[in-house]
Amino acid sequence: MRIAQIAPLFESVPPRLYGGTERVVSYLTEELVRQGHQVTLFASGDSITSAELVPCIPRALRLDPSVRDGLPHHMVMLDKVAERAGGFDVLHFHIDYLHFPLFRSERGRALTTLHGRQDLADHMPFYSRFSNMPLVSISNAQRGPLPGASFVATVHHGLPVDLLAPNFDARGGYLAFLGRISPEKRPDRAIAIAQQAGLQLKIAAKVDKADEVYFRDVIAPMLKGPGIEFIGEINENAKSEFLGQAAGLLFPIDWPEPFGLVMIEAMACGTPVLAFRCGSVPEIIEDGVTGCIVADVDQAVSAIPNLLTLDRRIIRSRFEDRFSSARMAADYVRVYQKIIQRHVASDRQLSARPARSGTPIDTASRQVPEALRTGN
Numbered sequence: 001m002r003i004a005q006i007a008p009l010f011e012s013v014p015p016r017l018y019g020g021t022e023r024v025v026s027y028l029t030e031e032l033v034r035q036g037h038q039v040t041l042f043a044s045g046d047s048i049t050s051a052e053l054v055p056c057i058p059r060a061l062r063l064d065p066s067v068r069d070g071l072p073h074h075m076v077m078l079d080k081v082a083e084r085a086g087g088f089d090v091l092h093f094h095i096d097y098l099h100f101p102l103f104r105s106e107r108g109r110a111l112t113t114l115h116g117r118q119d120l121a122d123h124m125p126f127y128s129r130f131s132n133m134p135l136v137s138i139s140n141a142q143r144g145p146l147p148g149a150s151f152v153a154t155v156h157h158g159l160p161v162d163l164l165a166p167n168f169d170a171r172g173g174y175l176a177f178l179g180r181i182s183p184e185k186r187p188d189r190a191i192a193i194a195q196q197a198g199l200q201l202k203i204a205a206k207v208d209k210a211d212e213v214y215f216r217d218v219i220a221p222m223l224k225g226p227g228i229e230f231i232g233e234i235n236e237n238a239k240s241e242f243l244g245q246a247a248g249l250l251f252p253i254d255w256p257e258p259f260g261l262v263m264i265e266a267m268a269c270g271t272p273v274l275a276f277r278c279g280s281v282p283e284i285i286e287d288g289v290t291g292c293i294v295a296d297v298d299q300a301v302s303a304i305p306n307l308l309t310l311d312r313r314i315i316r317s318r319f320e321d322r323f324s325s326a327r328m329a330a331d332y333v334r335v336y337q338k339i340i341q342r343h344v345a346s347d348r349q350l351s352a353r354p355a356r357s358g359t360p361i362d363t364a365s366r367q368v369p370e371a372l373r374t375g376n
Helices: 020-034 071-087 100-106 121-129 187-197 209-222 236-244 261-268 297-307 312-322 325-352 370-374
Strands: 002-006 038-043 052-055 090-093 110-113 135-137 151-154 174-180 200-206 228-230 248-251 273-276 291-294
Touching (some): 020 261, 020 325, 090 100, 100 110, 110 325, 151 325, 174 187, 174 236, 174 261, 187 200, 187 228, 200 236, 248 261, 261 312, 273 297, 291 297
Parallel strands (some): 002 038, 090 110, 135 151, 174 248, 200 228, 273 291
């Protein structure tokens, strides 16, 4: 199958440090190539991939201090995609809805995975206007605000099974918080839980410019408490040690989390997850098996003893069963085949209709996609 993967340009694919969407695009791209598909990745020029790379900017926008506005760069990328669109069976977009007006006529083979929250009022008129664009959700919970949208599947994220090493005998003795410092991620809750439980907390997290005031005014003063260590942003290579040595991961979110990649990263290390019941959490965490799901800080503190008794080998096994990149890629291939078949059926219906001028429609140029001829 000839597949175009269109990634955001804010981070490289994969990202050097934090970056959920670009990381997932990388895992998906590499697994599709491994499975024998012809994949072209539209991304920043500092991306690393075994697919064909079409560099759309020299380096990731977040790493380029000269960039003030990312929109023109993304529009240039979309123009490059349009130039080569005829060479693909599927155009798979990961840039939210930016491409909808330009690729509406290609909706028969244009698929969009939504990676962010969708409950923002400004989004609604746009989705209403483009309600026939095929969408993939990354959790069923993510669909809630868009009941009229054209969702064709939910595909949970996956990781390469050899990416993070499991640790079945963690000796770190600490709770971990990994991700991003922001009000919706609630690191303040993580600090409160750890302190009330009498356990050390290590925080490995990125601070975006938009959250610098929150970090300075709310979180920084809390870091002075006993047993709290702020490590800062870590890269992929450091995650196995950080998560694997942790007694548990705290995921005390306060927003409609679309997926929560860090939860399955912890599971890959065999580390149980203590998460608040928001967004995707009940779809990802099996309560009492791979973690504990709670509603508030008091419940979280009470759940810690049970969390620490969960079998790390079972947690790792459930990760392998449910959240591998091979499973993710196989799910997407089924979605690709579904939309291609729907597109072919639509073309055949159009071909069967008599032309308005009375002249038969020329169907010689209507080709069956290579993906349906060869399966690859």
